[in-house]
Amino acid sequence: MNRIASLFEINHPIVQGGMVWCSGWRLASAVSNAGGLGLLGAGSMYPEVLREHIRQCKAATTRPFGVNVPLMYPEIETLMQIIVEEGVKIVFTSAGNPKLWTSRLQAEGIKVAHVVSSSRFAHKCEEAGVDAIVAEGFEAGGHNGREETTTMCLIPAVRRATSLPLIAAGGIATGEGIAAVLALGADGVQIGTRFALSKESSAHANFKQLCLNLNEGDTQLLLKTLSPTRLVKSPFADAVKEAEQRGAGVEELRALLGRGRAKKGIFEGNLEEGELEIGQIASLLRQEESVAEILSDLLNGYQRAVEKLRAGVFVC
């Protein structure tokens, strides 16, 4: 029995990342219905909007689903209250201290996973008593760790640091990628980019089309002095880069970023002024697919990879 599948009572240990402006009830319920774990991305929802998405998700699937909560969310007490009231049983927290909420949520019968970018933070998760850890590498889209540790290096390090159920994230978009991180010691995966560009994602068509045409090197980690974020190269990203190269301070960068940039880019499809968050692995993706097609392809790719390794190609 796989530990992640067993923990969350799902068929396949494939978690869909709870991404701002992409992960509403349509995406989350589709992933859960396909046997993975769908997550609502609360980071881009007002509390009452999240309540509505939870209700729609419950209407659309009888399978388990969860909510991703960035811990710097401004009205977090209200948000967590709604999660409890609505009977959500799984919460993924990120961008903050796991000690703040883990035991409070667990006391309500909620399973808690926390996202980290280093084994040092994985230790903190263990102290906080989380049920699972998501370890996310440098290649991931959006907010990212300061140490720039890639998935290849991060997963074995976190695996060594903790015995908790471990979900790998960053650079995984295929079944071959799933086999790779499981070989490195993960128990399951969190996939963001491929689901962000699926039919059920609420991202704008302009954003999806742009991302489905990227080449290697078309994303870059920027805003390192504020909060490192992987962005698609674009007029807005160029402006950030130019400011950073001439040594702009935190205040100037904060002003340049302003408010609502991610909504403008990802949800409204403004490719010039918006903040466009996506992972490096987007360059491997060329078409918008349904979640059901994606799950089926992931399972097939995984089997192909395992067969290849079993065939003993290695030792001759």
Place this chain on the structure above:
Amino acid sequence: MNRIASLFEINHPIVQGGMVWCSGWRLASAVSNAGGLGLLGAGSMYPEVLREHIRQCKAATTRPFGVNVPLMYPEIETLMQIIVEEGVKIVFTSAGNPKLWTSRLQAEGIKVAHVVSSSRFAHKCEEAGVDAIVAEGFEAGGHNGREETTTMCLIPAVRRATSLPLIAAGGIATGEGIAAVLALGADGVQIGTRFALSKESSAHANFKQLCLNLNEGDTQLLLKTLSPTRLVKSPFADAVKEAEQRGAGVEELRALLGRGRAKKGIFEGNLEEGELEIGQIASLLRQEESVAEILSDLLNGYQRAVEKLRAGVFVC
């Protein structure tokens, strides 16, 4: 039959990176004797020094070995002449255009592999007619690609771009890591960091000890405007970083770098003033081992990983 093992007539498709100041005849012959492919690192050798290392290597092993040649090597005609005269049968080229030397070397019965950091350069390798491609990700030590594509994202991209035998590099130091990149589509691996810190490496004891005590985040990609290079954080690296953050130009950086920095750091063990090149995966390594111990551990780790995947942990 594994394509890399078959191409180079070796037992295991494990190539030891030809690293400056680490990869002399002791390291290369030990790796070849253990069933992998040892490479002499010509980048840090005068032509006649390379000749001596080739002769010593031939005396120390009857197995195939090769030479790594950075194509910006100043006396490259002399160097290649020596390689041909001494009967070396395998050359790995890097840092330059593969069209320059591939067919000339092949005409002498030499197998040629070229190192790339993107699928665009992999296409150029195919046009140049190389026998194999090494694709090296962002997490690798030393000189690195501009696009910052990680091994997790690079290997599937290069696998899609070419049908040539493919060697993955960057972030691989364990058998589990080998299984991971083979799952992603590679046919073999090139391992640098773990061999750089082995007993047979000619790196200075100070350098090895420092690298065997690194934590995640203790290396960083610097010198991006010159030639991106992954360095250990150190007084010299701090000076580079400080210059870069205030927008120093190429000339100033070149002057700061000066000459002989890598020798000073890696070979002479000057940890303050030297340029200390090592991969991110160093943080996983804690002891100096012999090459024979490393090979045995790699093969065991690979088998463990394959067994784990075979056990069907994935679909529950």
